[in-house]
Amino acid sequence: MSALSVRDLRREDIPLIDAYWSSLTSEDLERMFIDPKKLSADADFRNRLSKLIDTPLLDRAADPLIWECDGKAVGFTNLNNIQRGFEADIHLHLFEGSVRAKGLGRRLFAKSVQKYFERHDLKRIVCQPASTNSAPNGLMKALGVPVARTHQTIPSAICFEHEVNRYEITKTWVTEICRLHELPMTQQKSI
Ligand SMILES: CC(C)(COP(=O)(O)OP(=O)(O)OC[C@H]1O[C@@H](n2cnc3c(N)ncnc32)[C@H](O)[C@@H]1OP(=O)(O)O)[C@@H](O)C(=O)NCCC(=O)NCCS
Numbered sequence: 018m019s020a021l022s023v024r025d026l027r028r029e030d031i032p033l034i035d036a037y038w039s040s041l042t043s044e045d046l047e048r049m050f051i052d053p054k055k056l057s058a059d060a061d062f063r064n065r066l067s068k069l070i071d072t073p074l075l076d077r078a079a080d081p082l083i084w085e086c087d088g089k090a091v092g093f094t095n096l097n098n099i100q101r102g103f104e105a106d107i108h109l110h111l112f113e114g115s116v117r118a119k120g121l122g123r124r125l126f127a128k129s130v131q132k133y134f135e136r137h138d139l140k141r142i143v144c145q146p147a148s149t150n151s152a153p154n155g156l157m158k159a160l161g162v163p164v165a166r167t168h169q170t171i172p173s174a175i176c177f178e179h180e181v182n183r184y185e186i187t188k189t190w191v192t193e194i195c196r197l198h199e200l201p202m203t204q205q206k207s208i
Contacts, residue, residue, distance in 0.1 A: 019086050021121065023128040026081040026093070031066050033090055034081075037112050038062075050147050050179040059175060074136060075101075082132065084111070084125040091116050094129040096142070104141045107133070107186075108173065109153060123156050127194040134191055141188075145172035145181040157184045160194055 026034075038056060046053055069077055079097040083090050092111035099105040109126050111117050130142055146153035148167055157164075165185045171178045186194075 019121070020088070021124050021128065022085045023082045023094075023125060023132055024085060026066065026070060026083055028067060028070055030083050030090060030093075031063050033112065034066065034093060035063060037093075037110060048147065048150050050177045051175050052177050055175045080133065080136065082129050084121075084129070086116065086121055086125075091121065092125065094126065096129075096133050096137070099137060099139075101138045103139070104143055104185075105133070105137065105139055106172070107142050107144045109144070109156075117152065122152070123159050126156060127160065130186055131191055131195055134188055142186045144184045144186065145170065146184075148180045148182045154182055157182075160190070162186055162190055 041049075041051065041056075045051075046056075065079075066081065069079060069081065074080070078099060079095055080099065081093055081095040084092040084094065091113070092109070094110075095108045096105045097108070107130070109122065109129075111122055133139065133142055144153065144157065144162075146157075148154070162184045164182045166183050167180060168183065169178055169180055172181050
């Protein structure tokens with residue numbers, strides 16, 4: 018069974034995230050409705066990540082976490098638009114296609130959500146994938162989080178406006194989500 022963990026972003030992870038954004042194909046960009054112009058214009062993101070690492074947790078505007086499988090960084094999640102006492106937005110990415118659709122994302126996402134609720138005073142965590150993006154929508158379905166609504170919006174600064182499914186993950190869901198993410202890989206299909 019693979020060991021999955023979630024940890025704080027370190028300075029040496031920044032090139033990995035940079036490489037991920039640079040490696041996106043036109044298909045990837047289309048699937049996530051990312052505007053390549055906004056992506057390439059956001060050259061300052063490495064500095065922002067670097068500054069975040071030096072900022073005390075509760076003063077951070079965003080809280081990126083690295084996903085690890087057997088000690089290797091395989092992806093990341095980010096919490097941004099943090100409105101303490103209320104809600105924040107979550108984003109999720111596995112770096113390589115070869116590690117996707119094997120049950121890792123669901124379990125690492127669950128661990129991240131648990132950590133974010135522990136760390137930040139939040140009523141809910143909002144995830145808004147494109148309504149046509151099968152993997153994140155499949156992940157939410159697998160975790161039993163219902164679609165709160167489907168609407169047009171710009172869910173992230175690098176995106177075009179598009180139709181998204183809005184998922185609102187509340188603390189009520191966390192107990193169930195935690196139970197699920199502790200299941201060994203061999204049982205993943207029964208989740
Ligand atoms: C989104 C992402 C993190 C999900 O992680 P993952 O490890 O691939 O997902 P899981 O294997 O845990 O799958 C969870 C559920 O979604 C379903 N699913 C996963 N990928 C799917 C796909 N491409 N098409 C249809 N269903 C899919 C799985 O079947 C699974 O449900 P099941 O076990 O009941 O069948 C990952 O696919 C990814 O990084 N994708 C590219 C980036 C991206 O689109 N990010 C979201 C931006 S909003």
